[in-house]
Amino acid sequence: xxxxxxxxxxxxxxxxxxxxxxxxxxxxxxxxxxxxxxxxxxxxxxxxxxxxxxxxxxxxxxxxxxxxxxxxxxxxxxxxxxxxxxxxxxxxxxxxxxxxxxxxxxxxxxxxxxxxxxxxxxxxxxxxxxxxxxxxxxxxxxxxxxxxxxx
Amino acid sequence: xxxxxxxxxxxxxxxxxxxxxxxxxxxxxxxxxxxxxxxxxxxxxxxxxxxxxxxxxxxxxxxxxxxxxxxxxxxxxxxxxxxxxxxxxxxxxxxxxxxxxxxxxxxxxxxxxxxxxxxxxxxxxxxxxxxxxxxxxxxxxxxxxxxxxxxxxxxxxxxxxxxxxxxxxxxxxxxxxxxxxxxxxxxxxxxxxxxxxxxxxxxxxxxxxxxxxxxxxxxxxxxxxxxxxxxxxxxxxxxxxxxxxxxxxxxxxxxxxxxxxxxxxxxxxxxxxx
Amino acid sequence: xxxxxxxxxxxxxxxxxxxxxxxxxxxxxxxxxxxxxxxxxxxxxxxxxxxxxxxxxxxxxxxxxxxxxxxxxxxxxxxxxxxxxxxxxxxxxxxxxxxxxxxxxxxxxxxxxxxxxxxxxxxxxxx
Numbered sequence: 001x002x003x004x005x006x007x008x009x010x011x012x013x014x015x016x017x018x019x020x021x022x023x024x025x026x027x028x029x030x031x032x033x034x035x036x037x038x039x040x041x042x043x044x045x046x047x048x049x050x051x052x053x054x055x056x057x058x059x060x061x062x063x064x065x066x067x068x069x070x071x072x073x074x075x076x077x078x079x080x081x082x083x084x085x086x087x088x089x090x091x092x093x094x095x096x097x098x099x100x101x102x103x104x105x106x107x108x109x110x111x112x113x114x115x116x117x118x119x120x121x122x123x124x125x126x127x128x129x130x131x132x133x134x135x136x137x138x139x140x141x142x143x144x145x146x147x148x149x150x151x
Numbered sequence: 152x153x154x155x156x157x158x159x160x161x162x163x164x165x166x167x168x169x170x171x172x173x174x175x176x177x178x179x180x181x182x183x184x185x186x187x188x189x190x191x192x193x194x195x196x197x198x199x200x201x202x203x204x205x206x207x208x209x210x211x212x213x214x215x216x217x218x219x220x221x222x223x224x225x226x227x228x229x230x231x232x233x234x235x236x237x238x239x240x241x242x243x244x245x246x247x248x249x250x251x252x253x254x255x256x257x258x259x260x261x262x263x264x265x266x267x268x269x270x271x272x273x274x275x276x277x278x279x280x281x282x283x284x285x286x287x288x289x290x291x292x293x294x295x296x297x298x299x300x301x302x303x304x305x306x307x308x309x310x311x312x313x314x315x316x317x318x319x320x321x322x323x324x325x326x327x328x329x330x331x332x333x334x335x336x337x338x339x340x341x342x343x344x345x346x347x348x349x350x351x352x353x354x355x356x357x358x359x360x361x362x363x364x365x366x367x368x369x370x371x372x373x374x375x376x377x378x379x380x381x382x383x384x385x386x387x388x389x390x391x392x393x394x395x396x397x398x399x400x401x402x403x404x405x406x407x408x409x410x411x412x413x414x415x416x417x418x419x420x421x422x423x424x425x
Numbered sequence: 426x427x428x429x430x431x432x433x434x435x436x437x438x439x440x441x442x443x444x445x446x447x448x449x450x451x452x453x454x455x456x457x458x459x460x461x462x463x464x465x466x467x468x469x470x471x472x473x474x475x476x477x478x479x480x481x482x483x484x485x486x487x488x489x490x491x492x493x494x495x496x497x498x499x500x501x502x503x504x505x506x507x508x509x510x511x512x513x514x515x516x517x518x519x520x521x522x523x524x525x526x527x528x529x530x531x532x533x534x535x536x537x538x539x540x541x542x543x544x545x546x547x548x549x550x551x552x
Contacts, residue, residue, distance in 0.1 A: 229542070232541065232542060307510065307528055308535070311528060311532070311538075312534065312535050313538040313541075316519055316525050316526035319515060320515050320516050320519065323512070
């Protein structure tokens with residue numbers, strides 16, 4: 001079964017909802033489908049893990065840098081105004097991609113390994129990667145995209 | 152606390168009238184916590200505003216929703232390990248030993264919520280006494296909980312709560328984002344809707360009755376009533392199990408409390424008042 | 426009671442250590458299986474270790490196998506805490522000697538419930 005069939009946008013959304021409810025918000029309702037209309041991510045930050053499917057694929061998380069910092073605070077149960085370093089954000093945002101990637105992996109019929117997470121302001125999927133599926137979400141109203149790529 | 156006293160009183164009255172569950176004053180936080188997600192989903196500003204909308208309309212689906220939200224527990228697999236140790240180590244061997252006629256072991260999981268308790272009983276018995284024929288009657292007042300129980304599928308978050316990993320691999324398979332119980336386990340449990348204030352479920356007496364974390368929600372009179380009904384369907388020599396933290400509950404003269412390991416079981420005291 | 430948290434993610438180590446701290450454990454941390462093994466070999470003792478699977482240098486499965494191969498560490502309870510969510514992975518971890526398995530994402534009371542199953546929490550229920 002191809003990864004496109006096993007993992008569609010609804011699956012991605014369902015998994016993200018569980019992850020956020022358990023470990024980010026500790027309640028439901030704060031991560032919702034993007035209400036529609038244009039979605040622009042200014043000053044984007046990307047986190048991803050590559051899945052060792054054949055052909056290889058990638059689970060990528062994209063939001064703006066300010067939201068990534070807020071996600072980090074939520075993940076670490078810090079207050080809204082508490083400072084977080086860039087290293088904190090890289091680690092937390094990367095771990096979020098790791099948890100999402102691992103959960104999505106479990107939908108596949110056969111076990112595959114996945115890479116350790118990476119984080120960058122440059123999308124790794126600009127050249128050559130083909131977008132398979134994508135969930136456009138709003139976290140506390142901010143844009144968040146979780147996309148699946150063939151690489 | 153952000154809800155008004157009037158809101159709390161309205162909700163507590165509603166819940167008590169529909170389900171018998173008594174919310175004492177210290178449960179204001181629970182009303183807030185359980186209704187807040189509904190409020191947010193509807194898009195109102197707060198629990199007070201939401202409850203105000205319920206005051207002026209006849210009883211309907213929205214009122215049901217409030218009662219459901221306040222009467223479902225945070226269920227867990229094998230909620231009390233001691234209870235299951237008692238089940239396997241004491242009650243089942245005693246009943247099997249006592250049997251003159253070989254007939255199925257009948258268990259009632261009263262207030263079964265989304266099914267983790269009756270399925271935990273089924274798994275424990277399958278693992279400890281695979282040859283034993285077991286019939287588990289699982290009842291709850293909530294249709295939604297029963298629907299989930301019958302489906303036998305649980306999310307990863309629900310699976311993580313209290314289920315030993317060894318039990319997971321023995322009795323579950325992956326189903327998309329969820330985990331599904333084997334047919335072997337599911338076939339041992341029958342779910343039906345039942346209010347504990349009504350006549351007990353039909354089908355004959357039960358050898359073991361699980362009434363865990365149910366009585367705590369009731370006031371003393373309702374508890375007596377429920378225990379009386381439960382007693383009427385417990386087979387001679389049968390056992391009543393309550394939650395480990397419920398040992399302080401006064402079950403009245405009709406029961407003998409028998410210490411077993413670090414817990415207790417209850418058996419009918421023939422001498423006591425009904 | 427002493428706990429060792431092993432994960433290459435600082436974020437996850439902190440989250441798990443916070444939960445364990447709230448439950449009354451003194452916690453230490455290691456960034457991969459090799460670091461954790463070094464701590465044990467240096468004589469540090471723990472009652473329980475929470476171990477991620479996918480880590481650089483030495484992964485969680487290797488660490489678990491190494492711990493279970495040493496009689497002197499037989500008192501260490503091993504809980505795998507990982508994104509690996511397939512049933513076969515759970516089987517592999519248990520076969521390698523993990524005592525319990527917790528899948529990410531998880532809630533604090535899920536970790537508490539696993540510790541409870543293993544008898545590592547005081548016997549006390551609260552509503």
